[in-house]
Amino acid sequence: MAILCETEPGHLRLESPLLYHSVDGSVLVYVPGGEFEMGDGEGSDCPRHVVSVSSFYIGMYCVTNRQYSEFVRATGHRAPDQADWDNPVWVNGVCPASKLSHPVVCVSWDDALSYVKWAGLRLPTEAEWEHAARGPANVLYPWGNEWEDSRCRHSGNRGSEDTCPVWGYASGVSGYGTCQQSGNVLEWCSDWYGENYYGNSARRDPQGPESGTYRVLRGGGWSLDANFCRSASRYGGTPGYRSTSFGFRVCLSVPAVQGEGLRPVS
Numbered sequence: 001m002a003i004l005c006e007t008e009p010g011h012l013r014l015e016s017p018l019l020y021h022s023v024d025g026s027v028l029v030y031v032p033g034g035e036f037e038m039g040d041g042e043g044s045d046c047p048r049h050v051v052s053v054s055s056f057y058i059g060m061y062c063v064t065n066r067q068y069s070e071f072v073r074a075t076g077h078r079a080p081d082q083a084d085w086d087n088p089v090w091v092n093g094v095c096p097a098s099k100l101s102h103p104v105v106c107v108s109w110d111d112a113l114s115y116v117k118w119a120g121l122r123l124p125t126e127a128e129w130e131h132a133a134r135g136p137a138n139v140l141y142p143w144g145n146e147w148e149d150s151r152c153r154h155s156g157n158r159g160s161e162d163t164c165p166v167w168g169y170a171s172g173v174s175g176y177g178t179c180q181q182s183g184n185v186l187e188w189c190s191d192w193y194g195e196n197y198y199g200n201s202a203r204r205d206p207q208g209p210e211s212g213t214y215r216v217l218r219g220g221g222w223s224l225d226a227n228f229c230r231s232a233s234r235y236g237g238t239p240g241y242r243s244t245s246f247g248f249r250v251c252l253s254v255p256a257v258q259g260e261g262l263r264p265v266s
Helices: 065-075 109-119 126-134
Strands: 004-008 011-014 018-021 026-031 034-038 049-053 056-059 186-192 215-218 234-237 251-253 262-264
Touching: 026 126, 034 126, 049 126, 056 126, 065 109, 126 186, 126 215, 186 234
Parallel strands: none
Antiparallel strands: 004 011, 018 026, 018 262, 026 056, 034 049, 056 251, 186 215, 215 234
């Protein structure tokens, strides 16, 4: 049952497990704040370290081509026509109906930032992203501590396909209810990428380095193998780069603001 409590004038503490955001059609999952062990034991994923994050909402799914189409229509923003790739999804600024439920790809970090600003939302930090992916049990993959080939879209099971619909691979859902935080597409986060950042990361609500060359990408993807699909795996991409493996999901701080298109999902 949804519970809405006014905490201060104009603000609501929204404790529904799910919120619907009418501006862009996102469904957001509530993730309670707290401590978790972030990172892993290899490369830029190390060292493992304990961080604490405040409560937040995060998109149940990655932003879809359908949602991005509405953003392009409303704002005139550049369509992800993928002119630099051999097999573009969008053609002449239009996404085919068969791909509307797939995650939008060939969007840069700058494109993703423009989208979330239009929607009145934001990108997740990489700490928030990893906390949501690990779930309350702080597991290595969204579904548990063991790799299971059939739980997500990756290079070993995609065949001749690339992305899949955002609701696919339902058995790979995280403990907080997010879908496809392993596989399908890499997801932009708000932080600058620092290869050695974990050695001096803030303990409370880390925001990443103050500057950098690359932005953080998380989550593995259809073109990557199992090692890249771990909840702790992290990568960097230049903010203006667009790839057929890059997408994003939205985030919302708590408390949310009353009257900004938010309503609980029963």
